[in-house]
Amino acid sequence: MKAKFPSKPKTHLHLHQEEPQNPSEFSFAIARIAVSQICQPMGYKATQLSALNALTVVATKYLEAIAKSASSLANTSNRTQSNLLDLTLALHHLVTLHTSSLFSISSSGGGIIRDLADFVSFNDGIPFAKPIPGPQITSIPSWASSSSSHVPKWLPRFPGSVISCSVNERKCGERLWEDLVLGGGGTVWS
Amino acid sequence: MNHNKQQSSDGGHDDDAALSDFLASLMDYTPTIPDELVEHFLAKTGFQSPDLRLTRLVAVATQKFIAEVASDALQQCKARQATVVRDKRDKLQKDKRLVLTMEDLSKALHEHGVNVKHQEYFADSPSIGMDPASRDE
Numbered sequence: 583m584k585a586k587f588p589s590k591p592k593t594h595l596h597l598h599q600e601e602p603q604n605p606s607e608f609s610f611a612i613a614r615i616a617v618s619q620i621c622q623p624m625g626y627k628a629t630q631l632s633a634l635n636a637l638t639v640v641a642t643k644y645l646e647a648i649a650k651s652a653s654s655l656a657n658t659s660n661r662t663q664s665n666l667l668d669l670t671l672a673l674h675h676l677v678t679l680h681t682s683s684l685f686s687i688s689s690s691g692g693g694i695i696r697d698l699a700d701f702v703s704f705n706d707g708i709p710f711a712k713p714i715p716g717p718q719i720t721s722i723p724s725w726a727s728s729s730s731s732h733v734p735k736w737l738p739r740f741p742g743s744v745i746s747c748s749v750n751e752r753k754c755g756e757r758l759w760e761d762l763v764l765g766g767g768g769t770v771w772s
Numbered sequence: 773m774n775h776n777k778q779q780s781s782d783g784g785h786d787d788d789a790a791l792s793d794f795l796a797s798l799m800d801y802t803p804t805i806p807d808e809l810v811e812h813f814l815a816k817t818g819f820q821s822p823d824l825r826l827t828r829l830v831a832v833a834t835q836k837f838i839a840e841v842a843s844d845a846l847q848q849c850k851a852r853q854a855t856v857v858r859d860k861r862d863k864l865q866k867d868k869r870l871v872l873t874m875e876d877l878s879k880a881l882h883e884h885g886v887n888v889k890h891q892e893y894f895a896d897s898p899s900i901g902m903d904p905a906s907r908d909e
Contacts, residue, residue: 609812616805620835621842629872636888637877645834649819663820673833699794701836707802714808
């Protein structure tokens, strides 16, 4: 199966695939578009779908690997927030196979950062093709009423009222024991 | 050793200046991988940083890696096309048609330390591909 790269940056990829169903598929789809945008200026006219998917997986794992080692380096230094030095050391750990590791490691991080600076100055930025919709934050019901004064107001309400409605009506007329004892009154259950 | 130390202390100023210039230029450069996607993956792995320049740095590093892999795969593709002997009729078509295949990609990734294996084909019965004489009817 082959997919054609768009000739202009804003046209759709002609893929006959379903809409992403969950957040991980959504982020994977976005990453795939970004990877195809990186590959297109090289001169590729088309790609095998499996190759594009594999390269996207590699890209996401690379990103996660950088972040994981940077955050663990920060944690071993008693910090929760990573800084530039953590990031540089993490990049050094990952990039030991490349030829750029032969550069000397000076106080500013040396070869890796210099490579990235050269990459940035040499290439023009390719912005992402489409705007990404932000997360939709639905309103969360909170403890606004003063009846439960022991609970802080900023906590969301218990989901109990939602669950009991769906669970109350079961097959064979079963009901929750709590409902029978507390709200059922004199109903006999067998 | 002493010579190196002197060099690094003199060059330290230049390195710091170059580093801060680079970080400032990151804000002008738009990485292809969007900031929201990078922040999603960073949050997934526990990387916390209030500085946007660090997220841009991660995006640029990933972009550089993917660009290197893609260019290596392109070299493989071109090398393979150069070795194939073709008629004059096919030459125009095939020269323009650079396709990213799993074969080139796995060779390019192997040089970067990532091992990718791809199914050559999928067979729906054990006797497919065998000689017709030895196949059970």
